[in-house]
Amino acid sequence: MSDTPPPQVADRPPTGDSPDGLHAGLKNRHLSMIAIGGVIGAGLFVGSGAGISAAGPGILLSYALTGLLVVLVMRMLGEMAAADPVSGSFSTYADRSLGRWAGFTIGWLYWFFWAVVLAVEATAAAGILTNWVSAIPQWAWALLVMLVLTGTNLVSVGSFGEFEFWFAGIKVVSIIVFIVIGLLAVFGLPPGGHPSGMSNLTGHGGFLPNGPGAILSGMLLVVFSFMGSEIVTLAAAESPDPVQAVRKAVNSVIWRIALFYIGSIFVIVALLPWNSKSVAASPYVAVLDSLDIPGAGTIMDIVVLTAVLSCLNSGLYTASRMAFSLGQRGDAPKAFATVNKGGVPAVAIWASVAFGFVAVFFNYIAKDTVFQFLLNSSGAVALFVWLVICFSQLRMRRKIEREAPERLTVRMWLYPYLTWATITLILFVVGYMLYDADGRKQMLLSVLVAVLVLVVALVRQRGRTATGRAVTAPAAAAASGTDAVETGP
Structure with a gap:
């Protein structure tokens, strides 16, 4: 049993700055776009080709199952965040519900994940920018991108929100336009002109050309592209009305995943043979090329660059806020919990970006050794985070129902049965990763x-x-008038 106190439900004013010193500088439109765009990572644009190659059209089931998992986990997290919106989100809830060890462990693992993501995204952005302006070396582009977004995060949370609003907006509009154009082409309307119907879904070896097991293999390839859905619950703590922000984000997660992920992947596998080389290389460019959209490669480079910068911006914000929360709880240096005049945790931001710079350095000098280790060792953190959210919700729900049931403005469906079913599904994915040769390492x-x-x-x-x-022993002895005798644990 944990020796920590039971979960606490903190009082919080409906408006104004956060009681922990962070400024409530995020507007409703910022949070809305962060919630919508948070599920659209760069992995959707650049990594979906590998999933399609592994599972064929059955990748739709992989995305649907993974999306269902995310919806359930977000519902649990939303329940806790709406009842008690705090900086640190699930790490703080784990600390209160499961013990200090749980909050410490999952908080640092989550920080580690996003710190590595900073290096990955900075390198990806630098690669695209170098193709456009080759006179500037790639490492210089990576440095410039990191410094610019670090600066926006240091100024104020509002500047982060503004950048993310436009980054996410471009992603959202791009995906919607892509889906509309693709569906028109599927039914033979311009710009395609020749209906493909649904023949590509079954015409190249069937809907599951590589067998039912490929659905699980596809899940392993797409599960980590959903990481980021939880960011809105951290950001909500820096908004005037965090409860309302969390409620809206959680209630909309189903249609967001259905539209942006399943909708766009459906367009790809319906329009093009799943086993074509162009789909494996760059599925979104392949679709635009097949429809004779001029400048398809450049268009997607711009969209991918936006997605990469959005992920980098959000990653820096998320890592710094987790470090800030750890500092508040005494699980990181106290300096991490300080804020500057703009109400942002400057030390936590610099610490996070410093690790990102180190990881970028290793990406250039030791890509196949040190950097590959960083990538692999942070790869399964999403599953660990989801498990901790599930177990925290099991305990925190009972506490809230007993002490403050009116705070349950968002409720997990079929509690506790669906929570346990979610835990079982996550453990199944973990087990399959250990079984799968590619996922085991x-x-x-x-x-x-x-x-x-x-x-x-x-x-x-x-x-x-x-x-x-x-x-406490000397104090107790003084109170009783006897000498203290320290005993072992």
């Missing part, structure tokens, strides 16, 4: 890093317990 390295962080958490917790006993 990533899972084992992620588990290794998680175990190391957990050991540090347990050692720290034991040290705190011993220190607490050493401090």
Whole structure:
């Protein structure tokens, strides 16, 4: 059993700055676009080709199952965040519900994940920009992109929100236009002119050309592209009305996933043979090329660059806020919990971007060794985060129902049965990763890093317990008029 106090439900004013010092500088339109665009990562544009190659048209089922998993997890997280919107989100809830070790472990793993993402996205952005302006070396572009977005995050949370509003807006509009054009082409309307119907869904080896097992293989390839859906619950703590923001984000997650992921992938596999080389290389460019859209490659480069910059911007924000929360709880240096005049955690931002710079450096000098280790060891963090959210919700729901049921403005469906079903599905995916040859290395390295962080958490917790006993024993002895005799744990 945990020796931590039971989950707390903090009082919070409906408007004004956050009680932890962060400024409530995010407007409703910022949060709305962060919620909508948060599920559209760069992985959708550049990584979906691998999933289609692995599962064929059956990749639609992979996206649907993974999307269902995300919807359920977001519902649980939304329940907790609407009842108690705090900086640190699920890490704070794990701290209160499961123990200090859980909040410490999942908080640092999540920070590690996004710090590595900073390097990945900076390098990807630099690659695109170098193709456009080759006179500037790639490392210089990566440095410039990191510094610019670091600057926007340091100014104020409002500047982060404004940048993310436009980045996410471009992604959303691009996907909607892509789907509309694609559906017109499927039914033989301009710009395609020749209806493809649904023949490509079954005409090249069937709907599941590689067998039912390919659905699970496809899930392993797409599951991590959904990471980022939870960002809105962290950002809500810096808005005037966090409860309303969380409620709207959670209620809209179903249609967002259905439209942006399943809708756009449907267009791809309906218009083009799933096993074509062009789909494997760049599925969205392949569709635009097949419809004779001029400048398809350049258009998608712009969209992908926007998605990459959006992910980098959000990643820096998310990593810094998690570091800020860890600092508040004493699980990171106290300086991480300080804010500047703009109401943002400047030290936490610089610490996060510093690790990102180090990772970018390794990407250039040790790509196949150190950087590959960073990628693999952070790859399964999404599944760990989702598991912790599930277990935290199981305990926190009981506490809230007992002490403040009126705060349950968002409720998990069929609690606790659907929560346990979600846990079972996540564990099944974890088990399949260990079984799958391609996923095994990533899972084992992620588990290794998680175990190391957990050991540090347990050692720290034991040290705190011993220190607490050493401090309270003399006080108790003084109160009773006897000498203190320190005993072992």
